[in-house]
Amino acid sequence: MAKTAGQREHTVADVAREAGVSKAQAARALGEYGAVSDAVRSRVVAAAERLGYRPNQLARSMNTGRSLSVGVVVGDIENPYFALATRGISDAVEEHGFTVVLSNTSERLAAERTAVEMLMDKRVDGLIVAPSTTEAGHLDSVLQAGRPLVLLDRGVPGLPVDLAGSDVSAAAVEAAEELIALGHRRIGYITTSRNDDNRASPQEPLSSPVASRVAALAQAFELNGLRWDESLLRDGLRGEASIASAVDDLVRDKATALIASDSLIGQVVIAALQQKGLRIPDDVSVLMYDDQPWARLLNPPITVIAQPTYDIGYTAGSRLAALIQRRSGLPPLSPFPGRLIRRASFGPVRSAHTGAPDAVEPLEPPMQLATDAGNSTCTRD
Amino acid sequence: MAKTAGQREHTVADVAREAGVSKAQAARALGEYGAVSDAVRSRVVAAAERLGYRPNQLARSMNTGRSLSVGVVVGDIENPYFALATRGISDAVEEHGFTVVLSNTSERLAAERTAVEMLMDKRVDGLIVAPSTTEAGHLDSVLQAGRPLVLLDRGVPGLPVDLAGSDVSAAAVEAAEELIALGHRRIGYITTSRNDDNRASPQEPLSSPVASRVAALAQAFELNGLRWDESLLRDGLRGEASIASAVDDLVRDKATALIASDSLIGQVVIAALQQKGLRIPDDVSVLMYDDQPWARLLNPPITVIAQPTYDIGYTAGSRLAALIQRRSGLPPLSPFPGRLIRRASFGPVRSAHTGAPDAVEPLEPPMQLATDAGNSTCTRD
DNA sequence: CTGAAAGCGCTAACAA
DNA sequence: TTGTTAGCGCTTTCAG
Numbered sequence A, B: 001m002a003k004t005a006g007q008r009e010h011t012v013a014d015v016a017r018e019a020g021v022s023k024a025q026a027a028r029a030l031g032e033y034g035a036v037s038d039a040v041r042s043r044v045v046a047a048a049e050r051l052g053y054r055p056n057q058l059a060r061s062m063n064t065g066r067s068l069s070v071g072v073v074v075g076d077i078e079n080p081y082f083a084l085a086t087r088g089i090s091d092a093v094e095e096h097g098f099t100v101v102l103s104n105t106s107e108r109l110a111a112e113r114t115a116v117e118m119l120m121d122k123r124v125d126g127l128i129v130a131p132s133t134t135e136a137g138h139l140d141s142v143l144q145a146g147r148p149l150v151l152l153d154r155g156v157p158g159l160p161v162d163l164a165g166s167d168v169s170a171a172a173v174e175a176a177e178e179l180i181a182l183g184h185r186r187i188g189y190i191t192t193s194r195n196d197d198n199r200a201s202p203q204e205p206l207s208s209p210v211a212s213r214v215a216a217l218a219q220a221f222e223l224n225g226l227r228w229d230e231s232l233l234r235d236g237l238r239g240e241a242s243i244a245s246a247v248d249d250l251v252r253d254k255a256t257a258l259i260a261s262d263s264l265i266g267q268v269v270i271a272a273l274q275q276k277g278l279r280i281p282d283d284v285s286v287l288m289y290d291d292q293p294w295a296r297l298l299n300p301p302i303t304v305i306a307q308p309t310y311d312i313g314y315t316a317g318s319r320l321a322a323l324i325q326r327r328s329g330l331p332p333l334s335p336f337p338g339r340l341i342r343r344a345s346f347g348p349v350r351s352a353h354t355g356a357p358d359a360v361e362p363l364e365p366p367m368q369l370a371t372d373a374g375n376s377t378c379t380r381d
Numbered sequence C: 001c002t003g004a005a006a007g008c009g010c011t012a013a014c015a016a
Numbered sequence D: 001t002t003g004t005t006a007g008c009g010c011t012t013t014c015a016g
Helices: A012-019 A023-031 A038-051 A057-064 A080-095 A109-121 A137-144 A169-181 A209-223 A240-252 A263-275 A309-324 B012-019 B023-031 B038-051 B057-064 B080-095 B109-121 B137-144 B169-181 B209-223 B239-252 B263-275 B309-324
Strands: A069-074 A099-104 A126-129 A149-152 A162-164 A187-190 A257-260 A285-289 A303-306 A339-341 B069-074 B099-104 B126-129 B149-152 B162-164 B187-190 B257-260 B285-289 B303-306 B339-341
Touching (some): A012 A038, A080 A263, A080 B080, A099 A109, A109 A137, A162 A309, A169 A303, A187 A209, A263 A285, B012 B023, B069 B080, B099 B109, B169 B209, B169 B303, B239 B263
Parallel strands (some): A149 A162
16 A cells, blocks of 8 residues: 655656657646647646656756746844745745745845855746845846846845835834924934945935934934934844843933834833833833734834835735846836834823923824735825 | 846856866866865866856756755744744754745645645755645655655644644643633633644544644643533634634623634734723733743733744754755654743633632743743643 | 766757 | 757766
8 A cells, every 4th residue: 555655756758658659749748838739638647647747847947947936035034024025925926936935144144145145056036135234246146147136125225126115214204203292302223233324325315224214313303403313323233132231221321212123123122111110101202113913902002113014025026026027117116105103102201391292193093903904104295 | 347147157067168177077076076186176166266157056956856945834924933933944954955945825725735746846855834734635745755744833643754843732731720710611712723633543642733722721621620612612713803703702702711822813812802992811811822022011911822933943944854864763753842921811700709719820020031942841740 | 086978857949 | 740859057877
């Protein structure tokens, strides 16, 4: 009964023999290309069925030059942002018959380089990468090799490729202005990324999320005739301990509001605050990037800047598929606007009458079960 | 300056010519196999460098029969459990030089079958799958083909393969007994999976997580001379709406405690409870599987059964690598024990004097920043 | 140690 | 429509 495992796999040649046709005809029937008579096709298909034949994609890829797979290089699949984006990518590319080869870089450039190289060697048909820095050498050579590339979440100055991401600047300015109106003057920004704002020219849009978000923060201060204290930026943080101690530092340094650059950081920030017995928003106001479902479960629910993460991933995937299929005349990808979702983690600065809290826009309606899917309504004018 | 993109990639033949040696020697030097003199090796390496040569892994895989990639088939990479497990898998297999090809099934059997087939066709060297059902046909043929297979999270009755997962039964019984001691008699269990307990023989361990967890629940009742009302099981739930309405149902049906089978469900359950204005634990006690960092951020923090998810993934990856390398005499994988983390979402049943709440074990110590990494200390005896 | 030649399993020309 | 013959880029005999 138990078939001897590991028996040599059948090849087109076997099927051809079994069906009594030439290898080429069998291959054509199996691969669904070329011209094959119905009679032959059915004989071949039947023979293949009988033998349990399965085509060898490797061999197929070798002569077609198409591996039907795309590489996805992210900082960390464990990060909900990347997990969700990857799901979007996966759904999109699978619709076009591609599979996803995944690589984690832990946000390290060296790992990213290695990953890109491996994927290129594996001859993936295209690449989606969330660059961990603005270093572009390895990405440049992807382009040189003529392999389609789409950037995810973060752009790279001077690299002329599609970027699927969001533009949170309007929402960021909006949020910062509300904090300022509430009397906050010392706002801390906490992030894992390094702020390496080395765009080629000043005109070029800020591509690094850190840079653009920090810029938005600064801009909000300027709009109010104030100046943001850059010493309140904590970047390049790795590990919970360093994030927690950054929170400590900032609070000791009189920060009255904290901005977490993603939900992983947000978690730690909130935990650190709770641990220190500081209350949100009474003692410290909090803004978090990425709207994770749990943000509205907390007490108080956390005000966030949401990005349509799944859609961003899906867009990246679709665009990559289009590029691989050499479709031309594709319009540039426009960033999804980020959206400020007001909940209850903003409050006036204590013992500060710096400005009577203006009537801000109303909070998010009571509670919805559906996740805030899809189209953002950014209230920019 | 701008190199004409898309120029034909260099092959070993090119490198050989450039180095003035035979193709075979060049290949040996580049592929690091066979015997090559230092002189030749360095000439070849230099030539390769000069030409920017990159080996074609597809071609390499074709004749070695090893693709250096493993397939990972999960229900949904968006689920934090799978995201983290995948990270573990990825880290483990990369140490052995493998890359991960990822597939999402949305917990649908058809998608799972297709995914497994594609991966087999792509000649992955091994497979890790989190089976969405106990259907084993497609997995069986993986084995038949002699390709190593490791199961993740869920077992399949009658399929003799390694399973990397955890055994939560002790913790589950423990939790249920505490609920019972608090007076709870109607405990609802909410899950996405289907409860298809079709193990071959009664002796066989329960492999489906649903079945084993439900069994643990029932066992706890029996230990107390009671019987769990099976009508309080809500399985096969898809989508937030159906989960929320299951919560509605259960509460209306006098459930005083709710168990969420994973954190995705937990989120929705808690949101639904909040929406209905029901308080945890005053009105409803809550237990959640999987310890997500946010669980301890809530008010009250949620009592959970934690699994070392990363380790589970890492174990799966390591074992798969070992199997691919035909290492033998490997001990069977033992499940990681689940661990009950007491927080504050359990409370006595209101207006019920069914049993004076025993002195239960103390709550988790104040608050730790480090995630509960690694080794579980299950208090089973 | 080195080189020539023969494949891996399939697709792609080219005739017939 | 079919079959024959070459390859894809690499590894692997097998002589030398």
